[in-house]
Amino acid sequence: MAIRTKTIDLLPEIFRTTTNEKFLNATLEHLVQPSQLKRVEGYIGLKTGLGVSAADAYIREPSTTRQNYQLEPTVCYKKTNTNETQDLITYPGMVDALKSHNANTNKHNRLFTSEYYSWDPLIDYDKFINFSQYYWIPGGPDSVDLKLTDLVSQDDYTITRGTDGYTFDTIKGDNPNISLMRGGNYTFTVNQTGNPFYIQTDAGISGLVPGQPNQSSREVFGVENNGDDNGIITFKVPDADAQNQFLTMTKTDDVDLVTDLRFDEINNRYVSTFLSEQGGIDGVKDLDGKTIIFTNQNPGDGSES
Structure with missing residues (x-):
């Protein structure tokens, strides 16, 4: 005899309310109960053929399609160079797929006994049909040299x-x-x-x-x-690599601020005087310990400051 387990009994006693019991009965209760299988006896498969009689006791299916195609072959796709199954499709599923693409599936004999099939060769049909109207060069056309004659240095x-x-x-x-x-x-x-x-x-x-x-x-x-x-x-006009030194230069420290002021405009000046005139750098007035990059050059200096 199967032992019946109620999900409400798995909760702490304080949560065993009527509301929770109704909720569990409608949801999880069906998952924890023992299965109630019914044993049936009968035939499945085709009702026509050698040694088969339609009068035998066949198990009834819920639909006519499942009744007619119980043991029909299934199309099986395997992964390349392996025996591992990638996808399966039953015979009714294949017919339904054809129907979804507007195929006439009323008569299966007509559907699968045709000697002709649609095929897309992935070619240019005009070149195939009007072959004589084209010039065919096995090695392709001669290369064309292009020169930038419109650009002057x-x-x-x-x-x-x-x-x-x-x-x-x-x-x-x-x-x-x-x-x-x-x-x-x-x-x-x-x-x-x-x-x-x-x-x-x-x-x-x-x-x-x-x-x-x-x-x-x-x-x-x-x-x-x-x-x-x-x-x-x-x-x-600079070359493409004219400023590569900024990409390859050794990193000395993280940069805090960048200014277009020159180094000689800041060097050896009182901080209070500089702040009163410039208001800081990018609005920052606490410059103690900050690393600053100067984007302008000092007069007569050929390198970045």
Whole structure:
């Protein structure tokens, strides 16, 4: 005789309330009770064939499909080069899958006895059908050498400021796009007194890097006389590795602050005087023990301070 276990008895006595008992009876109670199996006797499988009679006692299935296809072969997919099963699909499942793709599954004989199958060869059908209309080169076409003939390493531009923007003497249209070559040397001649001309890293008229109000967008490496309104601005476009020393330099300490002030503007000055004039660095007034990077050079100094 099976022993019946009630889930309410597994709780501490203080939690054995009527509400908890109703909840457990509706949920966990079914999981802890012993199974109640019913033994049945009968045949399963096809009712036609040699030595088989439809009048024999066959076990009834809940649906006609399961009754008709109890022991039909199942498609089995195995993992490559192994005997491990990857997926299985029963015969009714395969028919249902075909039906979901709009196949006519009313007659299975018609569905599986056809001598023709749809096949997608993954080719360009036009080349296959109109073969004679194409030129076929076994080794492929000859290689084509491309040269950057439109880019020059040195050029001079005369720029004029108009009502709709800027015009270049050698390029048509207002505000044209120009391409510069790394390592090239270019000059921009301007004559627009009162309207400085800048080469900068970001668009806008503020002269600041978006999101970094303490960094100028007009301090471009390789540009000389930037912001002139009547003269010549020179841009020596740096090579891609021109500033690699900042990537390979030895790390000495973590950096706390960055400033565009020069070293000689801070060195040997009273802290109180510096703070009253500058308000600190990036708003930080407690500079004791801080590591600072200076992005500008001292006058006459050829290296970063």
